[in-house]
Structures are given as C-alpha cells and as structure tokens.
Amino acid sequence: MKTRIAIIGLGKIAIDQHVPSITGNENFELAAIVSGRLATVNGLPSFRTQEELYAAMPDVTAVALCTPPAGRFETTRAALLAGRDVLIEKPPAATLGEIAELTTIAEDQEKVFFTTWHSRFNPAVTEAKRQLTGKRLARLRVDWREDVRRWHPGQAWIWQPGGFGVFDPGINALSIVTEIAPEPLFVSHARLEVPSNRQTPIGAEMTFATPDPVAGADLTAIFDWRQEGPQSWNITAETTEGTVLELTDGGAKLAVDGKPALAEESQEYQRIYAMFADLLASRTSHVDVRPLRLVADAYLVGDRVAVEAFED
Amino acid sequence: MKTRIAIIGLGKIAIDQHVPSITGNENFELAAIVSGRLATVNGLPSFRTQEELYAAMPDVTAVALCTPPAGRFETTRAALLAGRDVLIEKPPAATLGEIAELTTIAEDQEKVFFTTWHSRFNPAVTEAKRQLTGKRLARLRVDWREDVRRWHPGQAWIWQPGGFGVFDPGINALSIVTEIAPEPLFVSHARLEVPSNRQTPIGAEMTFATPDPVAGADLTAIFDWRQEGPQSWNITAETTEGTVLELTDGGAKLAVDGKPALAEESQEYQRIYAMFADLLASRTSHVDVRPLRLVADAYLVGDRVAVEAFED
Structure with a gap:
C-alpha cells in the first residue's frame, strides 16, 4: 500500500526535487500540500497549516518538511506528536539540543524520523x-x-x-x-x-x-x-x-x-525517497547529527x- | 570484592576530593597513582604513564581521570582500549564529537564510562x-x-x-x-x-x-x-x-x-563514588552530554x- 504523504513548505527545493521524486516513486502517493500561501501543485488540496491537514486528511501518515530552517523544531515536533512520520531537509534543526529532543519524541511516538543530508x-x-x-x-x-x-x-x-x-x-x-x-x-x-x-x-x-x-x-x-x-x-x-x-x-x-x-546524473532525491520507503517499511528512524556537530x-x-x- | 582503582592526574581536585572519597568507600581500593611527576599519596605505587600502570598492575580494573581538560580524549580512549572502566571529571572532553566517540568505544569494549558533573x-x-x-x-x-x-x-x-x-x-x-x-x-x-x-x-x-x-x-x-x-x-x-x-x-x-x-555538608564526591560503584555493579555507563551541548x-x-x- 502506498504511503500517503504531504509536503510542508512549497518552496523551490520542494517543487524542483521533492514533488517529482515523490510522484516518481511507486511507494508514495503525494496527497496534499501545506503552504502558508495556499500554493499547490498537480491540483492537490492545500492547507494553510499542518493542523488543518491532519484534521481533514487523517490518512496522510507522512510529511516531508521543506520549510526554511527557522521554526523547523516546532513544525517537526507538531508533526511527530500528530502521529506522522517525518522526513526533513538539512539542517534538521537550529541546535543539537533540538535534534536530540526530536529524536526522543520520535522514539516515544514510535514514528519514523529521517534527517536527510541530500x-x-x-x-x-x-x-x-x-x-x-x-x-x-x-x-x-x-x-x-x-x-x-x-x-x-x-x-x-x-x-x-x-x-x-x-x-x-x-x-x-x-x-x-x-x-x-x-x-x-x-x-x-x-x-x-x-x-x-x-x-x-x-x-x-x-x-x-x-x-x-x-x-x-x-x-x-x-x-x-x-x-x-x-x-x-x-x-x-x-x-x-x-x-x-x-x-x-x-x-x-x-x-x-x-x-x-x-x-x-544526480539522483539525490530519488534515492532519498527510496531510503525513506525502506525506513517506513522497517519502522526505523535515521538521525545523523554529525554534520551539525562538526559545525x-x-x-x-x-x-x-x-x-x-x-x-x- | 573491592574494585581496585587508580587515579590518573594527582592535582588539587584529586588530592582534596577523589582520594578521600575513594578511600572512604568500602567498594573501592585505591591501588595506584599515575602522575607525570611520579607524585603519590598514602605510599601508593606511582607510574609515569597509564601504560606502565596497566603492565605492572593488571588487576587495577578502573581509573578516575583527573588530568586537565587538554588531552583527555586520548587518555580516556587509551584507558578504555586497555580494558579499564573510566570515571572522568567534567568536562568529559573538548568537543561533542570526542564524547560521542568515547561512548562508542566504551560500548564496543563493554566498559563502564561515567562522565561526572560534580x-x-x-x-x-x-x-x-x-x-x-x-x-x-x-x-x-x-x-x-x-x-x-x-x-x-x-x-x-x-x-x-x-x-x-x-x-x-x-x-x-x-x-x-x-x-x-x-x-x-x-x-x-x-x-x-x-x-x-x-x-x-x-x-x-x-x-x-x-x-x-x-x-x-x-x-x-x-x-x-x-x-x-x-x-x-x-x-x-x-x-x-x-x-x-x-x-x-x-x-x-x-x-x-x-x-x-x-x-x-557537601558530599558531592562521596556520592559520585557511590554512583560509580552502582554503575560498576550493574555494568552500566552514564554519559550525559547536555551541559556541554548547551554551551x-x-x-x-x-x-x-x-x-x-x-x-x-
């Protein structure tokens, strides 16, 4: 069964990479967009907030977080607490403390948390x-x-x-x-x-x-x-x-x-979604703090x- | 049976706190000192390097690391690789990357690693x-x-x-x-x-x-x-x-x-060694990076x- 997934934050990277990589992967169905401007693609339903999305479409079980770095902690935390699996663009958060906390929340909620480094x-x-x-x-x-x-x-x-x-x-x-x-x-x-x-x-x-x-x-x-x-x-x-x-x-x-x-040819994002599908199948998170820890x-x-x- | 322990680095904090806390705890026997100056207390054998200690006294299974912060990573790593349980003064290392690596080594070696924050x-x-x-x-x-x-x-x-x-x-x-x-x-x-x-x-x-x-x-x-x-x-x-x-x-x-x-009255170090005895009994490490991560x-x-x- 396909994982119904929503993109949160429809900026350039989402349109150029996430949308085609999701729609090109048979394990996923791109089901909705969350965009403060109510932007959308492919005629998909668009919601101003993730809370509205979750209320309207409880069968959307995963989200790809493509918002700018500021505020990512709160957005990711809300998605995990709403019972969604989360893929997040780099860097996963502003501080190492935030990433540690998100990891704990994902474990407690038994959700998949995937920090991609494209x-x-x-x-x-x-x-x-x-x-x-x-x-x-x-x-x-x-x-x-x-x-x-x-x-x-x-x-x-x-x-x-x-x-x-x-x-x-x-x-x-x-x-x-x-x-x-x-x-x-x-x-x-x-x-x-x-x-x-x-x-x-x-x-x-x-x-x-x-x-x-x-x-x-x-x-x-x-x-x-x-x-x-x-x-x-x-x-x-x-x-x-x-x-x-x-x-x-x-x-x-x-x-x-x-x-x-x-x-x-670069296939970064296709491979990211292939890995996300594997992580979802095995219900495993993949969190790597090392790049941010070096900084x-x-x-x-x-x-x-x-x-x-x-x-x- | 008492854990035979050595102190590495006989500075002020070791003399004032570690020595009396170890000798006052029935679970430990202070067995040796490692000191570049060959300093000692209580007539204990003193070694210039930890390698000399381990060669001479294989039954010393634990060390308390009280050297200055610089070089702690190498000293702790060598102690763990030599098969010793390690208690270390704050801060446990210079960087978060070093602490993560020491934690991995301790797990691989099945040694107890205790980062104290006194x-x-x-x-x-x-x-x-x-x-x-x-x-x-x-x-x-x-x-x-x-x-x-x-x-x-x-x-x-x-x-x-x-x-x-x-x-x-x-x-x-x-x-x-x-x-x-x-x-x-x-x-x-x-x-x-x-x-x-x-x-x-x-x-x-x-x-x-x-x-x-x-x-x-x-x-x-x-x-x-x-x-x-x-x-x-x-x-x-x-x-x-x-x-x-x-x-x-x-x-x-x-x-x-x-x-x-x-x-x-402050009993910081007595309580630190009581906890170390518990960790040794249960073969459990206790590593907390949060104070350094906040910095x-x-x-x-x-x-x-x-x-x-x-x-x-």
Whole structure:
C-alpha cells in the first residue's frame, strides 16, 4: 500500500526535487500540500497549516518538511506528536539540543524520523564510500569555495546568529565527508573568519583528527564564500595505499586516480525517497547529527578572526 | 570484592576530593597513582604513564581521570582500549564529537564510562530535582557571577579557543539546571561577551526554550566573570504553582519559599563514588552530554559582542 504523504513548505527545493521524486516513486502517493500561501501543485488540496491537514486528511501518515530552517523544531515536533512520520531537509534543526529532543519524541511516538543530508545521496558519494571502506586516510581535503553574492544575494538571515554563514553550504561537504570517511572525524582546530559587520563566518578552515591517527595524516577543509571566478565544491581523499579519490561538483562526479569512476546524473532525491520507503517499511528512524556537530564543535574550539566588512 | 582503582592526574581536585572519597568507600581500593611527576599519596605505587600502570598492575580494573581538560580524549580512549572502566571529571572532553566517540568505544569494549558533573551531586540539587519532578517551570534564573582574577589568575588557556571562558565555571550551573529541570531545555538565544583581546567569553546570557513552553515562561542564565564584590552561584526556579526554589552556594544549599530545605555538608564526591560503584555493579555507563551541548549550541546560535580588553 502506498504511503500517503504531504509536503510542508512549497518552496523551490520542494517543487524542483521533492514533488517529482515523490510522484516518481511507486511507494508514495503525494496527497496534499501545506503552504502558508495556499500554493499547490498537480491540483492537490492545500492547507494553510499542518493542523488543518491532519484534521481533514487523517490518512496522510507522512510529511516531508521543506520549510526554511527557522521554526523547523516546532513544525517537526507538531508533526511527530500528530502521529506522522517525518522526513526533513538539512539542517534538521537550529541546535543539537533540538535534534536530540526530536529524536526522543520520535522514539516515544514510535514514528519514523529521517534527517536527510541530500548531498550524500549522490551515487558518486556512495561509490566513494564503498572504495574507502576498510582503508585509512592519509589526506583529506575539502575545497568548498563559492560566491555568496551569487548564491545568497541579500539573504540577511545567513549572517545572523544561527544563520551558519559559510557553513550553510559547507555543511553539505561535512555531510559527505562524514559519510565517506572510513573513521570518525573530529574537529581538532578551526579558524573562523567573520566579517567585522556580521555574526557568521564568510570563510573557515577546519582540521580534523581521528581517534587513532595515521602518522602524518593531513585532514583539512576550506570553506570560502569569497570565490568570484570558477566555483568549486571538491573533496579529495587519499588512502595510505596511495589511491586518490576526487569528488567534484558537490559530490556529483568521482574520479579515482585521475580516471572517471562514475558520472551518473544526480539522483539525490530519488534515492532519498527510496531510503525513506525502506525506513517506513522497517519502522526505523535515521538521525545523523554529525554534520551539525562538526559545525558546533568548530564554533566551540575555533579561533575567530575578524575580517573585512561584507556588504551585499 | 573491592574494585581496585587508580587515579590518573594527582592535582588539587584529586588530592582534596577523589582520594578521600575513594578511600572512604568500602567498594573501592585505591591501588595506584599515575602522575607525570611520579607524585603519590598514602605510599601508593606511582607510574609515569597509564601504560606502565596497566603492565605492572593488571588487576587495577578502573581509573578516575583527573588530568586537565587538554588531552583527555586520548587518555580516556587509551584507558578504555586497555580494558579499564573510566570515571572522568567534567568536562568529559573538548568537543561533542570526542564524547560521542568515547561512548562508542566504551560500548564496543563493554566498559563502564561515567562522565561526572560534580555540582549535580550536592544533596540540595537532588532535593531540588525531587521537588520539581512533575512540575512546570514558570521562571528559571541562573546567576553565576565570579571574579576571574580571583579564581583563575594568569590561566591563559581559559581564554584560548576551546578554553570555554566563563563557561568553565558556568558549565557547573548548566549541569545543575539540566539535572533539576523537569523538562528539556534548549538554547533559544545567547549573547556572548568576548574581550577584544581574547577568544572566549567573559560574560554570557542564555535564554532557554522548552519543547512545549508555558505561556510567559522566563528561563534565563547570566554568567559573569567580572564580579568583584560578593560572588554568587545561585539558581532560582519558580513553578507554575508558585513554589520558589533557591539553590545557592553553587548548589550546596536549598531554600523553598524562603525556608531552608536542606543544608547538609557537601558530599558531592562521596556520592559520585557511590554512583560509580552502582554503575560498576550493574555494568552500566552514564554519559550525559547536555551541559556541554548547551554551551556548543550557545556558541552556534549566539550573538557575539566585543567588550573591553581583559588583562590579568
């Protein structure tokens, strides 16, 4: 039987990715939309609030939460307490405390709670993970460099406390490295570059440690929002055996020792919904806090440096 | 049979508290000391490293880790991998990622891992918790005000990234409020006051949210390291029924509606070792990350304000 699911928050990511991925998956039936503007697609019923949806359509047992980050905790909590299974876009909440509480509520309610980190669902990331399994890392280098003026023009919230700054895109890289790394990664050092007129970093460097470090291992990440020319979202991993994996285009492409290893069209969201169907079938939650925990730990132990004021 | 235990790190807290609490508890036998300076007490054998201890005394099955915060992760990990049960002073590690990894290692090794937060073990805190159970909070106010020059003279590390600043004492208050609060607390807002020449806060304000807030609830904490006169380590909690609990002297004393409710001599460390004996008997770990998670979340969502330079 198909799971009747509603999308909460019909923004760009919902329309571009969630709608086609749900309607293209035989395990789901997209049944309704919740939108403050009463927007809809495919002629589906639309409700201003999730409470109205639940009252009108008790057979909608799952929701995909695609609202902006602010207020996600309350929305997710209400959905779980209303007895719905929840899939949520990254980042799952504003703080680690909120995610812990949502996890507890999902357990108490016996509901499925799935915190997706979409970048991980690229087939090239899965292949990189497979190739690194059982290996040790000699080198890891994240280069996540983009132009904030191009991707986040005039978005004031990203610069406010809790807005994550350059970690808003950077957390995608962290969701990939925590997925592919064959050993746990912690933050040993971090440097956060914060514009003198802003609260969140425009650039950051992170050095990772592992529990049992390989001698001479060099594991670092660079995040920069001041990249004006070509943009780069690349991760290079080198094993102690000398194999070099290069994930490029945000995890969409993989080369191994310089040869293309996989370059499928991105199927991130199709794979997200395939996994959600599996989780629903087995009544299992999947909550991964690691990408956000790395950011929190970087804030906790990081050196903060004031840099040039940033104006949009 | 008594658990043979060693103390790793023979500093002031170990000598003042751990040694008498272990020797006063019939479930333990203090068997050895690990000290880089080969310091000892009671004529006990002393070893420069824990590896030397384990090689010489395989029947020492537990360790109490009392070293300074830096390097605790490696020390705890080595103790667990050497098959020892571990009690560790607060804070248990530098980052949340490290604590998560230590928890996993303890599970894999089937060892008991006990992260103590000593302030919680005041009898007055236990009584406050009992009185708040099942109640709702209308008001919570933490006032943790002390003079950093008096308590941490010349300690450069507290001002460096990862040194926690005013949260070094403040985390004791957070360990109490997470213990006594009848509902989960998250950081909704924070304000961190950082001296212009330092990296960690000299003052902080934190506003807490709860999952299902009481209308008008006011839950805040003030941490200040610039308090020159009388020092205060006080927590006031008011229930929706109007009962007012006042924990003073860092959790040592409790008054309820203005009347002293309990003023036993502090027995924090005796109670810590009583709990460790119970955990060892039931082969159960007790890991609580909440106090450190509140600090990390405050860094993550907090507003940072530069304040006057601080000189020792």
